Structure formats: structure tokens, C-alpha cells
Amino acid sequence: MTTVAAGELLATRDLGAYYGNRQAVADVTIGFRRKAVTALIGPSGCGKTTLLRCLNRIHEINFDARVEGSVLLDGHDIYGGDVDPMAIRRRVGMVFQRPNPFPTLSILDNAIACAPKGLNRREKMEAAERALRSAALWDEVKDKLKTSPLRLSGGQQQRLCIARAVAAEPEVLLMDEPTASLDPIATAVIEELMASLCREFTIVAVTHNMQQAARVSSVTAFMLADETGIGRLIEADDTGKLFTKPTDRRTEDYISGRFG
């Protein structure tokens, strides 16, 4: 056990991430508040996606990827020697930048593909409905549950991916620019969804879009690559404060649109 600030479900300590010999992220120490949305913002290449991918150990599926430091989930280091990465990924789910429903499974099977094992038929149906409802998709797909997800619109596919992540019953939801490939209307739906999901889940969302960070998050973290290209955390604060009274000059430059 390592001490973590009260109210933080997930936290990193001196986290560094590498691809082979290239360091992508260094010295990130940050806490993510329980049942709140934390937004990670910063220009392209600042390491925010890499940081996110370290939080459920999906970073390490790249064959030469490496992590140093620690990530604490409920006080326990998920990079500890006896920790099963699959168990961590069930507790810390992920939604990606582009909707990636499983192409050969039906909408129904997509929703429950990663649900806990050992459910019978009825429980599966219930789990699917619950997940699709909490992703605000149920009413749109309830009459075509057996059809291919590829017929859905991009926004619907992304909500299906959210349902799929929710059905796994995680504690944390990581979202990597979940609206980057969607139109403004679909984006608004997803943003509303994030607001309702954070009553149940701790959400960490990467976004390119500062307005989005301001709208959906209660805490915002700003990252920036240093002159050697290594991503660092510049500051993290309540969203209202970070966007009005940032303490770091570079944050101010970024949010006022002076670069990036």
C-alpha cells in the first residue's frame, strides 16, 4: 500500500513510458478523482494517449513498450510483480479514438463480449440491455440486436463501444479522444453520456478539444512535450481554475491558443 490522496481511485507515481529506447512520457505524478471526469489535454505528441494507455497496461502490448514508476489503483500498484494485466483491464476499461466494434459479432454480442463470464442466457440479455441503456443506445438498437454493428452510424458505433466497456463492469473508464472521429451532434451525445457515466465510473478522457475539456471535466491536466520530445505533466487542477487562472505560463499560452 502506498498512500494516495483521499477521493482518488487511480494515481500515478513518477510514471515514465517508453517505446523501445524512445521515452514518450516522463515523471508523471497525478491523481484521478473518484467518480469524476478528468480531462487530459495538450498538443499532438505530448504523450497524453501514451499516459492513458499506461493506466490499464494496454501500453505494454506493443512489443517493445516499457513502463517505469507506478500506477496505483485503489492503492495497489498495477505494475506489481504478481498482478495479472487482464484483471487490471477488466477493472480499467477503455474506449478508443475510432469506434472499433467487433466486426463479426452482432450488436448484442458486441455489448456483452467482455462481460463477466458465467452468465446464463437471461442474465446476458439483461446485462446487454443495461449496458446499452447506460450508453444511451438501447432505444436505437433494441429492434436490431442481431444485426451487424457496422450498419450503425459512427456515433452509434462509439456508444456501442462504450456499452461494451460498461458491460465489463469496470471501475475506471479510459477514453482516448472518444469524439475525435464524430460529427458535432454525435459528439454532443457522447459528452452528455460522459456526464451521466461519471456518476458510476471514474473517467479519464484524452481530448484535443479544449472546449470539450471545459464542458465535460471537473479536473483538467495539461501535458506538453519538452524540447527533447518527452511528454510531461505541466499542471493539473480543477477545470474552472485551470482555464481561468493557470499557474504555469505554458498552460496559459496553450489555452489562450498561442500554440498547439
Place this chain on the structure above:
Amino acid sequence: MAQSASKHRNLARRRIVGWLGVSVALACAAIGAICLLIILGYVIVQGAGAVNRDFLTQLPHPVGVPGGGVGNGILGTFIILGIATAMAVPIGLLTAIYLSLFGRGPIPEGLRFLSDVLSGVPSIAIGLFAYAVLVAPLKHFSAFSASFAFMMLMLPLLVRTSEQAIRSVPQTVREGALALGMSNFRATVRIVLPTAMPAIITALLLAIARVIGETAPLLFTAFGSQFWEMNPNKPMAVLALQVFTYAITPYANWQQQAWGGALLLIGAVFVLSLGARLMLRRAMRGLEA
């Protein structure tokens, strides 16, 4: 003015060169297509007369007795290809899964290299190998030894193409499964393989098309038979072998039957290739998403 005139001439010259290039390329393509059409046409003209119901369903008749067919060879082709496929698919698919999942390092690289070498080994050498390990020690020819030889011919094709098919499934699909706690094995079997399946079936159909007309390895494995042989442990009639044996006889009746057999084989390859193309189109649709 002078400059613009030279520019103009330059353009005209480039047009001519371009037109010439396209014409030469088209002519080359036409030569290939025409050769194929001549072969097809000639086989149809020579063989169509031989193909009738008796030809497809009856045993060969002795020399001098008109009629008869290659029914036992067709049956034998199905049996031998069936056994070869049943052996090649699990081995090939598991190897492809291994290569696509753990594709780096000396062992996978070595496997790929060996697979490429195997695909270049002449089919007659593979037939000799099957003879050495399955015919000579048992002291009799058998359909199974032919299946074994066919399996070795199909394997490299299956392995390399299936590996490509599995790799072409977008990494995001696989990540989507892994990132929610699915195991590597389950993600492969339940998500990645079904997505790659149309392309894998394409590979299988092409592998079958590749060996269906192979004759050399059959000479000292399946050997041929005059009967309705269905026991894979016995010598068996095979269509491609019948084409060969009939074609080198001096009897007009048998020669015509050889043409008929060749027509059947070409037809089978045509159907298999067509099926492969259709499957591939489905595969592309699945991967677009």
C-alpha cells in the same frame, strides 16, 4: 515564343511516348490472355465431346471397349484432397496464428523462411519424400501418402496467406478486446479469426486449386486404380493421374478421355478461383470497417 513552341513540341512527344507505353503494355497483357484463351478453347473443343454422364460416373473400360469414364478418379480426387485439407488446415492455421501473434525473433523468422523454401520445392521431390516415408516402408502405394504429399504442397501457401489475413485485421479491433480484459487467446479465436475467416477460406480454396491438378507426386503415391477404391490405405485412382496415363496411350478413345479429364480439372480450378474471389470480396468488406 520560342520557349512556348518547344514546350508544345515537348508535350506532343510525351503524348506519343505515353500512348506507345500504354499500347505495349496492353499488347503484353493481350498475349497472356490470348495464350490462356487458346488453351481453354482447345481443351474445350477436344474434351467437351468426352464429358457426359457415363464419363463422370463410370469406371474406365479396358482398351478397345468404347465408353467408360473416370468416376473412380473423381471420387479419388475428392478423398485425397479431403484428407490433405483435413491435415493441412489445423497445422497451417495454428502455425499462422503463432506467426501472427509471436511474429518476431529467430524462431518465427526461421519458420517463415522454411515455409518459403517448402513452397519452392518441386512437387515431384515432395512426392518422392512421401514415397520414402509412407510408401517404401509399408511396401505398398496408398491414397494417404498422396494426401500427405498434397498437404506438404498446401501448407506453405496456407501458412503465409493465413498469416497475412490475420495480420490484416486492424490492430484496433484486437486492442478493443484486449483493453477490456479479454485474453490474447480468446481475442484471437473469438474476434480476430472470424474477422480474417473469409480471407483464410480464400487462401484454402487457392491452395486446393494449386494441388488439384498436381500429377507428379501421385505417380509414386496414389499410383492409380481400375476400381472404385475408397480405402485411403490402398492405391487409388485420381483424375489428374488418369489424364496423364490416358494421354500417353496410342488409343484415340483414351486420348479423348484425357482431354475430358483435363477439361474437368480446368473447370474445377475455375470454380475454386471464382469462389476465392467472391470470398475475398467479402473479406475486404469486413475489413473496411
